[in-house]
Amino acid sequence: MISTPKAQNIPPEHADPELDALVREIIGRVADKWTMLILETLEEHGRLRFTRLGQLVGDISQKMLTKTVRQMEADGLVVRTVYPVIPPRVDYELTDMGRSLSAAFCGVWDWAEQHREAIMEARRVFEGRGEMG
């Protein structure tokens, strides 16, 4: 690990180490492939059942779907509604906070779509220079 000597000239607004650590932790959870995909799917399709959500997300294992959606529920991004019926039925839906995060991620999705060709080209150039494996 790289040593951080004294954190010298940090601007006052970024000075609080605990707050910064919390924001980092949140980013670490939310800036996740599956979280983003599930967020987008629920934003687009609204309330969904477990299996249907998995189908629409795409290549996600049931294990990761369960885990991610639970974490999102714990963070207040989705609400989980269990119907006491047989066979069981569980619906997932974004909260207002979940929708606001989805909106915040819109810029990243747009960026990815708009720059996909430039990225492919950059990779070709990099490959051609013979660097990396």
Place this chain on the structure above:
Amino acid sequence: MISTPKAQNIPPEHADPELDALVREIIGRVADKWTMLILETLEEHGRLRFTRLGQLVGDISQKMLTKTVRQMEADGLVVRTVYPVIPPRVDYELTDMGRSLSAAFCGVWDWAEQHREAIMEARRVFEGRGEMG
């Protein structure tokens, strides 16, 4: 893995499976904790040397810093400048594309800062309900 039967009513603009896969792959790479932190650090501080970049990013090992920054270079997000001096000096700087991605992520950083209290509260409530380990 959850089976995706036929992908029935997908809107035409999201129909291309190859394009969608590519955008997904890009999201998978940029929606990464280290990538976001390095992006932010370079956006805020401008051109930086390897060690200094690591210090400013924070708790990152040299291995992950090297790996992430190489990947970002391959994708055209940063330029790496090697000075033929002893001891060696290598500078990292965002490209225009890197800066545009940083801008796209701004909304997510703002979201994390603005909702940190709501998230903590949601976690307390969830914990109190006794769900999850």
Place this chain on the structure above:
DNA sequence: CTGGATCCTTTTCGATACTG
């Protein structure tokens, strides 16, 4: 100083089997 190479631990993830 900037990493590459190596070893080792931890975490992630998928596949499978099983339950209410």
Place this chain on the structure above:
DNA sequence: CAGTATCGAAAAGGATCCAG
């Protein structure tokens, strides 16, 4: 249907040593 439990493969990540 909506999970939980478990196993093993694979990837992420850290620590250390070494070279140009």
